[in-house]
Amino acid sequence: VLVPSERFGELDVDDDNVLSFLDGLLGFPDARRFAMVDAGDDQTYFWLQSIDDPSLAFLSVVPWAFFPDYEPVIDDVEQSALGLERAEDAMVLCLLSVQRDTDKITANLLGPLIVNANTRRGRQVVLAESGYPVRAPLVA
Amino acid sequence: MLVLTRRANQSIIIGRNGEIKITVLEVRGDQVRIGITAPREVAVHREEVFAEIQRENQAASGVAPSVAGKLPRPPAPPLRS
Numbered sequence: 001v002l003v004p005s006e007r008f009g010e011l012d013v014d015d016d017n018v019l020s021f022l023d024g025l026l027g028f029p030d031a032r033r034f035a036m037v038d039a040g041d042d043q044t045y046f047w048l049q050s051i052d053d054p055s056l057a058f059l060s061v062v063p064w065a066f067f068p069d070y071e072p073v074i075d076d077v078e079q080s081a082l083g084l085e086r087a088e089d090a091m092v093l094c095l096l097s098v099q100r101d102t103d104k105i106t107a108n109l110l111g112p113l114i115v116n117a118n119t120r121r122g123r124q125v126v127l128a129e130s131g132y133p134v135r136a137p138l139v140a
Numbered sequence: 141m142l143v144l145t146r147r148a149n150q151s152i153i154i155g156r157n158g159e160i161k162i163t164v165l166e167v168r169g170d171q172v173r174i175g176i177t178a179p180r181e182v183a184v185h186r187e188e189v190f191a192e193i194q195r196e197n198q199a200a201s202g203v204a205p206s207v208a209g210k211l212p213r214p215p216a217p218p219l220r221s
Binding site: 008023025026027028040044045047056057058059066077080081096097098105108110111124128134135138139 | 180181183185186189190192193194195196197198199200201202203204205207208211212214215
């Protein structure tokens with residue numbers, strides 16, 4: 001599919017790299033489809049460009065590259081909503097932001113995006129009891 | 141806002157078919173334990189956690205493309221994805 005985007009011009013994205021979030025993301029209920037584009041060609045960082053809104057894009061990271069002990073636990077309700085049966089089928093991405101004061105890049109470990117790799121359907125899951133931070137600095 | 145008074149073990153039903161049920165489980169001092177039954181498509185969050193993630197998503201939506209050029213390399217390749 002061809003995806004218009006304000007930041008990247010027109011993107012040509014394989015259907016396999018289109019993720020759908022039926023509930024959108026928290027605060028972005030209408031952002032339901034995203035094109036996933038590798039930001040560095042090494043499967044660590046991905047841009048998520050909204051297909052419905054050319055001006056909306058998020059940068060995300062595969063959390064285990066920086067947080068090897070990260071263990072998001074997804075409850076039954078989320079699992080069945082995603083149709084997830086095995087942990088191996090889950091793809092996990094954490095959204096990144098840049099802190100204005102320090103210029104540090106942080107990852108949201110509290111509200112990861114969990115995607116069923118088979119169906120490409122995902123949800124932003126809130127790990128309320130986990131104690132994971134919403135802004136965890138990426139340390140190389 | 142609709143205001144209702146409920147005691148422990150009393151509930152409030154929301155929705156035409158009573159899809160959502162909120163039960164006061166226990167009242168102790170200034171804390172109230174609440175049980176919520178809702179269809180799985182209804183997301184239930186503590187307000188402060190919900191607001192925190194909403195704010196963070198808002199901040200994340202403003203990342204400039206140039207940031208991709210200065211991302212730290214991971215200490216080790218990702219083990220899983």
